Amino acid sequence: VSAPPIPETRTEALTPIVDRLRRARSVALTTHVNADGDGAGCEIALASWLRAHDVRATIVNPTPFPSTFEFLLATEGAEDDMVADLGAGGETVLDTVELLLVVDTGEIGRIGKVARALTRETIVIDHHPIGEDPIPGSGLRDPEACATGELIYDLLRVWEARTGSEGSWSPALVDALYTAILTDTGSFRFSNTTPRTHEIVADLIGRGADPEKLYSQLYSVPLRRVLLLREALGTLEYDADHGIAWITVPAEALQRLGVGTDDFDGLIDHARGIRGTRVALLFRQTGGGTKISFRATGDIDVNRIARMFGGGGHVKAAGAVVGGPLEANRARVLDAVRSAIGSADRAAERAGRTA
Numbered sequence: 018v019s020a021p022p023i024p025e026t027r028t029e030a031l032t033p034i035v036d037r038l039r040r041a042r043s044v045a046l047t048t049h050v051n052a053d054g055d056g057a058g059c060e061i062a063l064a065s066w067l068r069a070h071d072v073r074a075t076i077v078n079p080t081p082f083p084s085t086f087e088f089l090l091a092t093e094g095a096e097d098d099m100v101a102d103l104g105a106g107g108e109t110v111l112d113t114v115e116l117l118l119v120v121d122t123g124e125i126g127r128i129g130k131v132a133r134a135l136t137r138e139t140i141v142i143d144h145h146p147i148g149e150d151p152i153p154g155s156g157l158r159d160p161e162a163c164a165t166g167e168l169i170y171d172l173l174r175v176w177e178a179r180t181g182s183e184g185s186w187s188p189a190l191v192d193a194l195y196t197a198i199l200t201d202t203g204s205f206r207f208s209n210t211t212p213r214t215h216e217i218v219a220d221l222i223g224r225g226a227d228p229e230k231l232y233s234q235l236y237s238v239p240l241r242r243v244l245l246l247r248e249a250l251g252t253l254e255y256d257a258d259h260g261i262a263w264i265t266v267p268a269e270a271l272q273r274l275g276v277g278t279d280d281f282d283g284l285i286d287h288a289r290g291i292r293g294t295r296v297a298l299l300f301r302q303t304g305g306g307t308k309i310s311f312r313a314t315g316d317i318d319v320n321r322i323a324r325m326f327g328g329g330g331h332v333k334a335a336g337a338v339v340g341g342p343l344e345a346n347r348a349r350v351l352d353a354v355r356s357a358i359g360s361a362d363r364a365a366e367r368a369g370r371t372a
């Protein structure tokens with residue numbers, strides 16, 4: 018398998034980052050709260066690579082490392098001490114490290130208590146559109162990338178080109194980058210999936226990633242998650258006039274089923290997957306208020322809607338947390354979604370008339 022070429026502009030942006038990392042003695046890696054496969058995968062890939070190239074790299078996340086991706090830490094090329102949680106050595110790392118590298122988010126509000134390390138030299142590598150509260154420092158923010166994992170893959174290739182020698186593609190690294198891209202593209206089904214996505218993944222398989230093994234490790238689920246799904250689907254509602262599907266997780270179900278934050282991953286896709294759905298929503302009450310997840314298929318920009326409620330994310334996947342009771346918040350959000358769909362339809366109609 019031949020490795021795909023790196024776009025010129027990306028090589029230009031990554032070269033100074035590679036040169037800086039090669040000079041670093043210690044690097045702390047972090048990502049957004051509740052790390053997903055892309056954030057956690059990029060961290061493990063980078064930690065494995067940097068350590069193999071004599072840079073002391075440690076992962077310090079604002080929230081505990083997700084159990085779904087812990088198998089990557091047990092893969093050859095990863096090490097147990099790669100992760101230092103806050104409250105268990107993480108603060109010391111942040112206070113003494115030379116460089117902070119933030120992946121899969123570029124917003125201060127998304128890195129929680131890790132923001133204390135922003136006094137250090139900081140580099141951001143991310144594929145989200147730039148938000149209102151950007152992390153200062155240098156880096157690469159490229160929304161064209163299907164996942165931050167794509168940018169990390171490019172970074173490693175640029176590193177090899179700079180040194181003129183092959184780098185250390187450990188099993189942990191290859192599996193972690195495959196995981197990053199697999200999860201952020203919805204297993205290669207979302208619109209961010211490109212020919213280049215498949216070219217990179219082909220290269221990773223050539224380097225030892227095992228799709229069947231990784232798929233089963235990532236998508237086999239604990240029983241509690243299926244029980245949560247059963248409860249959640251019992252609350253499914255659908256507005257056929259607007260194409261809105263929403264799920265409300267009963268607050269008491271959380272304790273009863275013993276589910277954690279990870280267990281909500283993918284729940285909303287059951288609403289999104291209903292034919293005719295333009296916006297899918299998931300509502301759940303947390304200590305901090307009502308947590309709302311937004312997903313869109315087609316032309317609705319849910320990032321804009323989430324921002325009206327103090328949140329944000331991508332055009333097709335966003336989130337927000339709103340204080341106050343769930344029922345009232347749900348009514349306000351549904352109103353906002355209906356009105357966004359209404360304006361999109363009126364705009365499309367006007368465009369059709371003038372065409």
Ligand SMILES: [Mn+2]
Nearest residue numbers: 055121165201
């Ligand atoms: Mn991502």
